[in-house]
Amino acid sequence: MGVINIIFILTILVLYLLVQGYRRRMKSFTSLWYAGICVAIGGGLLALAVLPNTTFYGPVLYQAPTQEKVVALTFDDGPYPPYTAQVLKVLADKQVQATFFVVGENARALPHLVQEEQQAGHLIGIHSYEHKDMLRLSSGEIAAQLREAKAVVASITGEEPRYFRPPHGFHDWRVMGAAREANLTVVNWSALGKDWTNPGVDTIVNNVMSRVGPGSIILLHDGDSPHKVSKREQTVAALPILIDRLRSEGYSFVTVDHMLSYVGERK
C-alpha cells in the first residue's frame, strides 16, 4: 500500500471521528484528540515520503558518510537540448565527472546525448520513464516506469543502470520496493541549487555552497521534465563558477557509485 492510500484512509477516519463528535456519539474532546492523531500520522508519513533525506521507507543514498572532501554533482531531467551538451562541455573543460539521472522518454528521443554522457565517463542513472509523481502511481505503473527507463538506457549504453532518482525525490514503500526489485539504488541529494526556479546564477552557486559538506550529493538540472519549457542557461552559467568555488575549498568530484562505497566502508 502506498502512502497516498494510507492518507486517504486516515482522511476518511478523521471525517468519521469529527462527525461522531458533532453528533455527540463521542465526546467532542475525544473525537478531536483521535482526529488530531490521525492528521499527525498522515502528515508525518507524507513528510517522510516527500523529503529527500529520509530513510524511513528504505535505504536512500542522499549523503555519503565521510569526512573526505568529496562531492557528487548530479543532473536531473535531461537529456534536453541545448543545455545537456553545454553542461557536458563545462564538465569536460573542468575535467569533472558527474552523474546524470536521465528521463527515459528523453533518452529515447535523444540517444546521442546519452552516448556523449557515457563516452565522457559520466555515470548514468534513471529518473523514471515519464517523470511522473511516483506516489500517485500503482505498484504496476511504478515498476513499468523503472523497467522502461532501464531498458531504454541499457539499449543506448549497453549497461544496465544501477541508480534511480525518483521524480521530486518522492519515495514510499511502493517506490522503494519497485527499485529493489529492479536492482536500483535510490539516490536523492543533500545540497541543491534550486536551479529549476531560475533564481539567478549567483543564487544557484550560493544555494549549493551554503549547504555543501563532505560527501554531499548536489542536485542540479540539465533538463526540465516533464514540461520541457524552462531554460537552463543559469545552470550552465553557474556550473563553472560552482566547480571553481568547490575546488578552492578543497573539494574533489566523484560520481554517485563512488559515494556508495563510503556506505560500504561504514558497515
Ligand SMILES: [Zn+2]
Ligand atoms: Zn526531475
